[in-house]
Amino acid sequence: MSHLTDLQEHIQPLRDTLRRFIDKEMPREAARRWDREDMFPRDVFGRLVSIGVTGLTVPEEYGGTGVDIVATMAVIEELSRRSLAVAVPYIMTSCYCGMNIRESGSEAQKRHFLPKVARGDVMFAYGLTEPDAGADLASVRTSARMENDRVIVSGTKRFCSGANIADYIYTLVKSDPQAPRYKNLSVILVPTNAPGVSIRVADAVGMKGAPTTDVTFDAVEVPTSAIVGERDGWNNGWSMLAGPVLNVEKLEVAAMAVGIAQAAVDDAWDYAGQRSQFGKLIGKFQSVRHKLADLRTDLLASRLMLYHAAALANAGKPCGVESSMAKLFCTERGRTAVIGAQEIIGAYGLTKEFDAERYVRDMLILPIAGGSSNIQRNNISNMLGLAR
Ligand SMILES: Cc1cc2nc3c(=O)[nH]c(=O)nc-3n(C[C@H](O)[C@H](O)[C@H](O)COP(=O)(O)OP(=O)(O)OC[C@H]3O[C@@H](n4cnc5c(N)ncnc54)[C@H](O)[C@@H]3O)c2cc1C
Secondary structure, eight states: OHHHHHHHHHHHHHHHHHHHHHHHHSOHHHHHHHHHTTOOOHHHHHHHHTTTGGGGGSOGGGTSSOOOHHHHHHHHHHHHHHOHHHHHHHHIIIIIIIIHHHHHOOHHHHHHHHHHHHHTOOOEEEEOOBTTBSSOGGGOOOEEEEETTEEEEEEEEOSOTTTTTOSEEEEEEEOOTTSOTTSSEEEEEEETTSTTEEEEEOOOSSOTTSOOEEEEEEEEEEEGGGBTTGGGGTTOHHHHHHSHHHHHHHHHHHHHHHHHHHHHHHHHHHHHTTOEETTEEGGGSHHHHHHHHHHHHHHHHHHHHHHHHHHHHHTTOOOHHHHHHHHHHHHHHHHHHHHHHHHHTGGGGGSTTSSHHHHHHHHHTTTTTTSOHHHHHHHHHHHTTOOO
């Protein structure tokens, strides 16, 4: 475990800087307003970028600070503790754009996009899910056909979070209906302002500020340079989705869950030390004490799993199993944490005067998005070789 302790020390100065930033720029009242108004605070994001955190997924040669997946997860965790309206856009820049282009982009795409990631000047939304393709992403129907130096994209994406604030949609398409499954997919970068793109904000309960959307592509034309990996990327989309970026994506969701759960448990802990019933603080009742002790224990276990997997990913080591376990554990225990915290705050935990209800709304998405808990269980048993 000593390497995990070292890791915590390595990221502590970054955490301290972020906590100062969050106290100053992201006070609770502001976080509540962003949630209430479904608003992305672009000005706050701009000031966050000036700390240099979007450069953590970008190699130095492309203007970043060098890739540090452990530190990136710490940023996501700390931001999620206060507000997903900043945490999700951070992921959309650093991870959706930074990680994917670094891993799968052509050299020209890296030179174009990665310096923008470091400067916080570009945001991708993920256009993977469709009305009839959720867990089974390889069944997407959105189509792309190549005509000379153009690609024409048609179809519908569902639950495309933050498309209304993004510059590009990282769009999974069926690029060759005749080719075998998994060899018939590509990823196209569709500008959100291209003619033929319509974006409709959906009214999901949580993750306000980067709301989920339905996106329609009506014969949208883009140049072949918009294919991720350019012409070499044509029909290679599945390997891009299933590669190392997938492991990091699971960890992004796990880090959000740890951040929200930490905030929820901290609030309940404080409340238990202030609220009295039957002539004593509720935190003195054994059932409340034990619940809080269990939740803190889960938090430590979650954090150890998250940063263990992040360290493996950072070292370029296999971490499919560990990242699936971290995603499964952190989001399931995170859900237990926010419900438990809300219960301790009692009736007030269901009012908008407290953040407990927002933590629940934001958390409920996390065991579903980015590969549901069942899919992670499938991954773990398959990767560990259980008979099928
Ligand atoms: C708020 C929100 C934001 C989102 N953001 C994005 C985004 O930005 N981009 C994007 O592309 N998608 C996004 N999603 C979509 C999300 O990733 C999908 O909802 C998820 O992949 C599951 O798809 P589905 O809901 O269609 O469920 P389905 O695939 O229909 O599954 C329904 C249920 O069946 C279970 N199930 C399915 N297959 C299996 C199996 N083989 N074994 C066991 N159980 C199975 C699932 O676990 C689930 O419980 C978002 C979703 C939400 C709610």
